[in-house]
Amino acid sequence: MADAKRNDAAKQQPESASRREFLHTCSLAGPLLLLTLQSTLLEAATGTEKGYQAREHRYGMGVDVSRCIGCGRCVDACKNENDVPREPYYFRTWVERYVINSAHETSVDSPNGGIDGFPGITTEKSILRTFFVPKLCNQCDDPPCVQVCPVGATFSTEDGVVLVDKDYCIGCRYCVQACPYGARFIDPRTRTADKCTFCYHRITRDLLPACVEVCPTGARVFGDVKQRASPLVQFNRFHKIHTLKPHMNTKPKVFYADLDEEVR
Amino acid sequence: MEPLGEVLKQVQGYIYPNEVELHWSLLIVVYPYVTGLVAGAFILASLVRVFNVKELQPTYRLALLTALAYLIVAPLPLLAHLAHPERAFEIFLTPNLHSAMAMFGFVYAWYLMVVLLLEIWFDYRKDLVLWSAEEKGWRRWLHWGLTLGATDLSDKSVRFDSSAGRFITIIGIPSAFLLHGYVGFIFGSVKANPWWSSVLMPIVFLFSAIVSGIALVLLLYVITTLVRRKQIDMPCLDKLASFLFYALVVDFSLEMLDFIHRLYEAEESIGILSQLVTSRLFLSLVILQALLGTVLPLLILGIVSPALRGRSSLKTPDELRRLLYVAAGVLIEVGIFSTRWNVVIGGQLFSKSLRGLTVYKMQLLGIEGLVVGGALLLLPLVLLLGLIVLLPPWPEAEAHLAKAAEAS
Numbered sequence: 001m002a003d004a005k006r007n008d009a010a011k012q013q014p015e016s017a018s019r020r021e022f023l024h025t026c027s028l029a030g031p032l033l034l035l036t037l038q039s040t041l042l043e044a045a046t047g048t049e050k051g052y053q054a055r056e057h058r059y060g061m062g063v064d065v066s067r068c069i070g071c072g073r074c075v076d077a078c079k080n081e082n083d084v085p086r087e088p089y090y091f092r093t094w095v096e097r098y099v100i101n102s103a104h105e106t107s108v109d110s111p112n113g114g115i116d117g118f119p120g121i122t123t124e125k126s127i128l129r130t131f132f133v134p135k136l137c138n139q140c141d142d143p144p145c146v147q148v149c150p151v152g153a154t155f156s157t158e159d160g161v162v163l164v165d166k167d168y169c170i171g172c173r174y175c176v177q178a179c180p181y182g183a184r185f186i187d188p189r190t191r192t193a194d195k196c197t198f199c200y201h202r203i204t205r206d207l208l209p210a211c212v213e214v215c216p217t218g219a220r221v222f223g224d225v226k227q228r229a230s231p232l233v234q235f236n237r238f239h240k241i242h243t244l245k246p247h248m249n250t251k252p253k254v255f256y257a258d259l260d261e262e263v264r
Numbered sequence: 265m266e267p268l269g270e271v272l273k274q275v276q277g278y279i280y281p282n283e284v285e286l287h288w289s290l291l292i293v294v295y296p297y298v299t300g301l302v303a304g305a306f307i308l309a310s311l312v313r314v315f316n317v318k319e320l321q322p323t324y325r326l327a328l329l330t331a332l333a334y335l336i337v338a339p340l341p342l343l344a345h346l347a348h349p350e351r352a353f354e355i356f357l358t359p360n361l362h363s364a365m366a367m368f369g370f371v372y373a374w375y376l377m378v379v380l381l382l383e384i385w386f387d388y389r390k391d392l393v394l395w396s397a398e399e400k401g402w403r404r405w406l407h408w409g410l411t412l413g414a415t416d417l418s419d420k421s422v423r424f425d426s427s428a429g430r431f432i433t434i435i436g437i438p439s440a441f442l443l444h445g446y447v448g449f450i451f452g453s454v455k456a457n458p459w460w461s462s463v464l465m466p467i468v469f470l471f472s473a474i475v476s477g478i479a480l481v482l483l484l485y486v487i488t489t490l491v492r493r494k495q496i497d498m499p500c501l502d503k504l505a506s507f508l509f510y511a512l513v514v515d516f517s518l519e520m521l522d523f524i525h526r527l528y529e530a531e532e533s534i535g536i537l538s539q540l541v542t543s544r545l546f547l548s549l550v551i552l553q554a555l556l557g558t559v560l561p562l563l564i565l566g567i568v569s570p571a572l573r574g575r576s577s578l579k580t581p582d583e584l585r586r587l588l589y590v591a592a593g594v595l596i597e598v599g600i601f602s603t604r605w606n607v608v609i610g611g612q613l614f615s616k617s618l619r620g621l622t623v624y625k626m627q628l629l630g631i632e633g634l635v636v637g638g639a640l641l642l643l644p645l646v647l648l649l650g651l652i653v654l655l656p657p658w659p660e661a662e663a664h665l666a667k668a669a670e671a672s
Contacts, residue, residue, distance in 0.1 A: 089268050089281060091282055096278075107278070110278070110280075113281045144454075144455065147362050148363050148365060148454075150360055150366035151351070152360040169351075170347070170351040170352060171346050171347020171348045172347075173287040174365050176282075176287050177287060177454055177612075180616055181280075181616070182617070185282040186347065192347065248456065264616075
């Protein structure tokens with residue numbers, strides 16, 4: 001019924017008026033279309049969800065060392081989710097095992113990044129303590145990698161994640177040298193720098209990073225340091241927190257609970 | 265990826281998984297070595313121009329051309345090393361002003377355009393005009409073209425050349441310091457790496473650069489003079505050797521200061537760095553850099569050259585002294601190359617976890633290989649040969665022209 005009325009109204013309008021109207025609509029729609037297209041392209045480029053406001057967030061991760069069982073599922077999930085090369089020289093995240101014996105000697109290993117778990121410990125001396133430590137990019141607030149990149153291909157996002165623009169990276173490897181945590185590598189396929197992004201394509205869609213998602217013991221906690229109700233703020237409230245290499249003054253946003261002094 | 269698999273087997277202790285790949289290899293060793301030679305050769309030239317060390321006059325132009333030949337090659341190892349050389353120009357177009365490396369283009373362009381080319385042009389302008397007047401064929405046109413149309417040979421004009429050249433050299437000295445101090449800063453400012461991170465790094469780089477530059481010009485002077493079957497100017501060579509000795513003393517003192525300072529402070533990294541020096545770097549650091557590259561040349565030059573008492577401590581015939589100077593020069597070049605190696609490669613042979621050591625497998629072929637590295641070290645000498653043909657730096661070329669000018 002309503003459609004029929006609209007059709008009648010259209011018929012009653014002179015042809016010239018409808019053409020004018022059409023052109024008028026076009027003149028308005030053009031810029032609007034461009035704007036929509038631009039924002040869509042922007043969202044596609046950064047992988048963010050529509051309406052996502054980066055400046056309202058500040059992401060970090062908590063790692064509860066005492067909960068990690070060294071199963072390596074996080075390493076595997078990361079390689080799957082982010083298409084990280086499978087060779088044992090490229091990791092966005094890996095797990096280290098520390099064994100401190102009765103003579104206070106420390107040995108560390110991370111066979112293939114811990115992706116298949118760890119072999120049994122073979123040491124003649126008795127073990128004083130042993131534990132696993134998941135590692136990843138610390139998403140520093142003062143990142144040395146961003147400072148040294150000669151072209152600005154590595155940058156900090158407004159929501160506190162350090163990313164690499166692969167179309168811009170010249171492959172000088174200065175960022176790899178500048179990272180105190182060994183968190184960067186050169187992707188042999190693109191020949192550009194690569195690193196953990198906190199699964200930026202997921203977190204901006206309100207999903208958890210893959211490593212957090214699969215951790216069977218909840219050793220990894222992801223959240224927003226800006227929001228009081230976030231699991232990360234809870235985590236930081238109820239644990240004594242350490243960061244890695246604090247003397248580097250890089251202000252990491254990966255917070256470790258129960259971290260041993262042997263961990264570097 | 266087989267080479268990385270091989271490396272993985274030879275890792276000692278624990279290194280972060282991503283550290284298996286060594287990121288700055290032979291080409292990045294060649295780069296500071298070559299840049300150092302530029303700065304060193306230029307500082308030597310400035311001794312003549314600004315500090316009026318008359319004995320060194322025969323080496324003045326040779327030193328300038330040497331600096332130019334090496335400066336032209338300096339960016340090539342960097343470019344070849346980039347994974348995306350086609351994007352290299354982004355450093356000029358959209359530099360990150362917080363990055364030390366982003367400054368390379370500007371420092372380099374300043375040194376090449378403002379300092380070296382201008383100084384050479386002012387120094388050669390008069391000769392270019394005279395050469396083009398008496399030559400025939402392509403040389404005539406080439407030399408005429410290089411005058412850029414400034415063919416005025418009046419006293420006033422020639423005096424201006426001289427004072428402009430002197431002024432540029434005065435600017436050039438801090439620029440040469442900047443050029444190589446900057447290279448040291450690239451490494452010295454990496455706080456993540458305890459082997460590199462040192463405020464002394466730029467200054468150590470600088471003095472080792474001066475040492476290598478003087479030694480290179482000494483070698484080139486002897487070789488070119490012998491090839492041309494001319495008499496070697498012994499007072500000049502003695503003076504070169506003396507300055508080489510002084511620079512080496514300062515360089516050695518700075519290296520020792522750095523060494524003792526690290527040892528005395530004994531920071532967290534001291535354990536792994538000691539292991540590094542006594543195992544992986546023993547040959548290149550203790551033997552090549554320290555003993556053969558520094559101590560032995562210091563002894564030779566200290567005893568034979570007139571550096572210490574105004575005359576040689578040990579009276580030696582000219583031929584023997586010349587031979588010993590050449591030997592010292594070669595040893596120093598090997599030593600300074602080892603110095604660069606020990607900084608660049610040494611700084612990547614230990615893990616930033618400070619718990620393990622890795623190895624460097626140099627390739628023979630390939631862009632980062634021995635062949636390319638060697639070619640980049642030889643290329644400046646080929647360029648220098650071309651420059652020498654184009655702009656003869658020999659004293660007799662000037663003397664001949666002076667006579668011709670008088671006659672006309």
